[in-house]
Amino acid sequence: MAVGLTGLPDMYRVPGIRLGTARAGIKKPDRRDLVIMEIAAGAHSVAVFTRNAFCAAPVTVARDHLSLSSPRYLLINTGNANAGTGKSGVLDAQHCCDAMAGLAGCAASEVLPFSTGVIGESLPVQRIVAGLPAAYAVLSATGWEDAAHGIMTTDTVAKGSSRQVQIDGTRVTVTGIAKGSGMIRPDMATMLAFIATDAACDVSVLQQCLSDAVEKSFNRITVDGDTSTNDACVLVATGQAVSSERDGHAQTPITSTASVAYQVLCDAVTAVCTELAQAVIRDGEGATKLITVDVQGGANDAECTQVAYAVAHSPLVKTAFFACDPNWGRIVMAIGRAGVENLDVSRIAVYLGDVCIVQDGGRAPTYREELGQQVMKQAEITVRIMLGRGACQTQVWTCDFSYDYVRINAEYRS
Amino acid sequence: MAVGLTGLPDMYRVPGIRLGTARAGIKKPDRRDLVIMEIAAGAHSVAVFTRNAFCAAPVTVARDHLSLSSPRYLLINTGNANAGTGKSGVLDAQHCCDAMAGLAGCAASEVLPFSTGVIGESLPVQRIVAGLPAAYAVLSATGWEDAAHGIMTTDTVAKGSSRQVQIDGTRVTVTGIAKGSGMIRPDMATMLAFIATDAACDVSVLQQCLSDAVEKSFNRITVDGDTSTNDACVLVATGQAVSSERDGHAQTPITSTASVAYQVLCDAVTAVCTELAQAVIRDGEGATKLITVDVQGGANDAECTQVAYAVAHSPLVKTAFFACDPNWGRIVMAIGRAGVENLDVSRIAVYLGDVCIVQDGGRAPTYREELGQQVMKQAEITVRIMLGRGACQTQVWTCDFSYDYVRINAEYRS
Numbered sequence: 001m002a003v004g005l006t007g008l009p010d011m012y013r014v015p016g017i018r019l020g021t022a023r024a025g026i027k028k029p030d031r032r033d034l035v036i037m038e039i040a041a042g043a044h045s046v047a048v049f050t051r052n053a054f055c056a057a058p059v060t061v062a063r064d065h066l067s068l069s070s071p072r073y074l075l076i077n078t079g080n081a082n083a084g085t086g087k088s089g090v091l092d093a094q095h096c097c098d099a100m101a102g103l104a105g106c107a108a109s110e111v112l113p114f115s116t117g118v119i120g121e122s123l124p125v126q127r128i129v130a131g132l133p134a135a136y137a138v139l140s141a142t143g144w145e146d147a148a149h150g151i152m153t154t155d156t157v158a159k160g161s162s163r164q165v166q167i168d169g170t171r172v173t174v175t176g177i178a179k180g181s182g183m184i185r186p187d188m189a190t191m192l193a194f195i196a197t198d199a200a201c202d203v204s205v206l207q208q209c210l211s212d213a214v215e216k217s218f219n220r221i222t223v224d225g226d227t228s229t230n231d232a233c234v235l236v237a238t239g240q241a242v243s244s245e246r247d248g249h250a251q252t253p254i255t256s257t258a259s260v261a262y263q264v265l266c267d268a269v270t271a272v273c274t275e276l277a278q279a280v281i282r283d284g285e286g287a288t289k290l291i292t293v294d295v296q297g298g299a300n301d302a303e304c305t306q307v308a309y310a311v312a313h314s315p316l317v318k319t320a321f322f323a324c325d326p327n328w329g330r331i332v333m334a335i336g337r338a339g340v341e342n343l344d345v346s347r348i349a350v351y352l353g354d355v356c357i358v359q360d361g362g363r364a365p366t367y368r369e370e371l372g373q374q375v376m377k378q379a380e381i382t383v384r385i386m387l388g389r390g391a392c393q394t395q396v397w398t399c400d401f402s403y404d405y406v407r408i409n410a411e412y413r414s
Numbered sequence: 415m416a417v418g419l420t421g422l423p424d425m426y427r428v429p430g431i432r433l434g435t436a437r438a439g440i441k442k443p444d445r446r447d448l449v450i451m452e453i454a455a456g457a458h459s460v461a462v463f464t465r466n467a468f469c470a471a472p473v474t475v476a477r478d479h480l481s482l483s484s485p486r487y488l489l490i491n492t493g494n495a496n497a498g499t500g501k502s503g504v505l506d507a508q509h510c511c512d513a514m515a516g517l518a519g520c521a522a523s524e525v526l527p528f529s530t531g532v533i534g535e536s537l538p539v540q541r542i543v544a545g546l547p548a549a550y551a552v553l554s555a556t557g558w559e560d561a562a563h564g565i566m567t568t569d570t571v572a573k574g575s576s577r578q579v580q581i582d583g584t585r586v587t588v589t590g591i592a593k594g595s596g597m598i599r600p601d602m603a604t605m606l607a608f609i610a611t612d613a614a615c616d617v618s619v620l621q622q623c624l625s626d627a628v629e630k631s632f633n634r635i636t637v638d639g640d641t642s643t644n645d646a647c648v649l650v651a652t653g654q655a656v657s658s659e660r661d662g663h664a665q666t667p668i669t670s671t672a673s674v675a676y677q678v679l680c681d682a683v684t685a686v687c688t689e690l691a692q693a694v695i696r697d698g699e700g701a702t703k704l705i706t707v708d709v710q711g712g713a714n715d716a717e718c719t720q721v722a723y724a725v726a727h728s729p730l731v732k733t734a735f736f737a738c739d740p741n742w743g744r745i746v747m748a749i750g751r752a753g754v755e756n757l758d759v760s761r762i763a764v765y766l767g768d769v770c771i772v773q774d775g776g777r778a779p780t781y782r783e784e785l786g787q788q789v790m791k792q793a794e795i796t797v798r799i800m801l802g803r804g805a806c807q808t809q810v811w812t813c814d815f816s817y818d819y820v821r822i823n824a825e826y827r828s
Binding site: 051052053054055081083084085086087088089118119120182224225226227229314315316319320322323325327328329330332333335336337338340343345346358360361362363401402403405406407409410411 | 466468495727729733734742744746747748749752759774777824
């Protein structure tokens with residue numbers, strides 16, 4: 001069950017981007033499992049990758065290639081993560097890039113590989129190479145929906161986000177897709193996310209834009225506290241948006257993070273990333289609820305984040321949400337173990353939705369169990385924690401912990 | 415199901431200690447829920463408490479009383495944790511101590527209160543006070559078994575450990591009981607543990623002995639990463655062991671941690687604490703397996719502990735153990751996200767029991783799936799992780815993550 005997700009929104013095309021999806025039989029027959037994203041020459045691409053020390057072979061290769069060239073093709077497979085595969089895994093990833101380069105007539109370093117699926121098994125290179133021509137043949141500017149399906153693993157729904165904004169008289173599009181459902185506690189980016197815009201933007205500005213957006217979105221979600229070996233998030237700016245003010249010529253490139261244009265673009269990218277990140281949580285393994293943990297009144301951002309994750313990772317809090325139990329005792333337990341120095345618990349207040357459940361560190365005098373239970377019945381719940389120490393705040397999104405999380409992960413070999 | 419636990423061992427009496435247990439109807443009728451431990455005058459007692467900032471009222475009161483007097487009575491109730499109860503919770507705990515003091519003719523500061531059970535509800539003081547005379551009337555040196563039952567909450571079996579050692583010609587006994595099954599990630603001591611010895615020992619030496627023992631036992635276990643609000647561990651030394659070498663007089667007190675006598679006593683206390691700590695994990699909520707995470711070859715103890723807990727807390731690793739799936743990909747994922755600086759994954763080896771599954775950072779060439787599956791069928795499994803960075807090592811004990819963990823915590827209000 002995916003909380004409040006009813007399918008993909010309208011996915012605006014991004015001039016300069018084409019996508020092709022094929023069925024290569026990588027793990028299961030007859031499912032979309034191979035995606036090519038073609039990027040027009042002249043585009044800028046930036047990426048962030050997992051900080052897991054056991055990063056997968058494609059992450060190593062993609063990072064290398066990105067440092068050498070501006071990518072023309074992203075090559076994404078599901079069904080096999082090519083992680084924990086050592087040196088042969090790196091050779092396998094390079095082999096796939098070589099095949100893609102041969103097909104498209106570009107350099108292998110202009111191809112970035114991405115993999116997701118089971119860890120520790122050899123990448124079925126031959127099946128991927130054999131499937132490439134079919135994906136290449138259907139490259140299309142309208143290929144976003146198929147691609148969103150083509151990168152799924154334990155996801156139950158495809159995840160996409162798209163919006164258009166005006167920058168200096170130019171209508172600019174930002175469109176992205178993501179996958180991820182378990183092993184979600186991104187420490188840089190979620191499992192896999194691909195976002196493109198037709199804005200014109202310097203590459204250093206674009207990198208800043210992605211870092212800012214990821215920090216507020218993918219780096220603020222958790223399903224199980226487990227950081228994937230394959231996390232990657234790519235942002236491409238094709239610069240092909242057409243300006244009405246400049247008689248159909250290209251938009252003036254954004255060259256400074258201090259400009260209004262940057263802020264508008266960054267807000268749009270952040271909005272797309274946030275919608276994708278929340279979609280990952282809504283479709284978290286076994287999730288029945290989307291939980292926003294909103295920590296306010298911290299002395300600094302770090303302690304707000306500490307408290308938010310202590311609550312969001314607590315199996316006891318998460319099982320209580322699954323049971324629709326307004327068990328504030330477990331919430332204060334989690335706050336108390338977050339490790340905040342000199343925490344004065346007598347200043348703490350906790351709200352479940354709009355209901356004050358904890359005041360001055362104890363049960364709020366106005367609180368009645370029925371009020372908490374009414375909030376708990378909702379599919380989307382905000383836990384607001386006021387620390388009473390300062391003016392900093394942060395938000396983290398997570399889901400509850402159900403029988404199905406255990407079932408999915410006892411049955412699926414990730 | 416409690417992994418490999420078949421009931422209490424023989425519990426040796428400790429001269430100077432008597433225990434009494436009663437049914438006070440605190441949460442449920444007709445179950446043992448109130449325990450008194452009487453300590454002879456002249457004994458030394460030391461304790462360690464939870465570091466959770468939201469510590470419970472009895473923890474606050476017990477800490478205060480311990481700083482004022484040498485305790486004569488420990489007063490323990492289950493069914494209600496008296497946590498998150500603010501100032502009235504502290505008054506309630508003091509009220510119970512007053513009643514105990516009145517009954518026994520001692521000062522209220524000579525009574526230490528301990529509570530475990532549901533968080534956030536008022537302590538039923540009247541029921542506890544009414545139950546005290548019955549517990550007091552049955553005080554007995556053989557009361558350990560009843561007391562071990564009387565402190566249980568979601569525990570499915572009572573937990574005890576007892577042994578005798580020779581110190582300078584004196585036979586010394588160490589006997590302890592503990593409770594705990596969920597909300598287990600002690601950061602000082604487990605939920606509740608009470609250990610007594612008839613050794614004669616200076617109080618500062620005794621405190622060091624408890625700290626050393628706890629660090630290697632209760633502080634090395636985790637069920638769910640959630641640190642309780644009520645953790646407490648008490649060690650009492652009555653000094654009543656009789657020396658055969660000194661014609662039936664008391665043993666010469668241990669006054670230095672550098673002595674052989676200290677080492678013998680500390681080893682015995684550590685052994686009792688370790689057996690109790692492992693019993694808590696064997697009876698972990700929903701546990702079907704006891705997992706020892708043994709990290710070797712670290713550059714320092716801290717990074718060994720980091721890696722051990724990253725593996726022991728990973729829901730993906732724990733569900734794989736539940737499923738008897740030798741999913742080494744999830745183990746390396748957890749090692750990789752532990753945050754060890756400059757971790758060279760190509761030096762890492764992982765063993766499941768005696769089977770090498772990961773070598774040089776990838777799947778071991780000798781590994782076959784059947785070998786891993788054979789180990790996974792066992793109820794007690796050691797995961798050995800060799801970091802290849804130095805000579806430090808640590809062990810952490812945990813259990814797997816099953817449907818029953820979710821069921822227990824969705825149904826039970828802790």
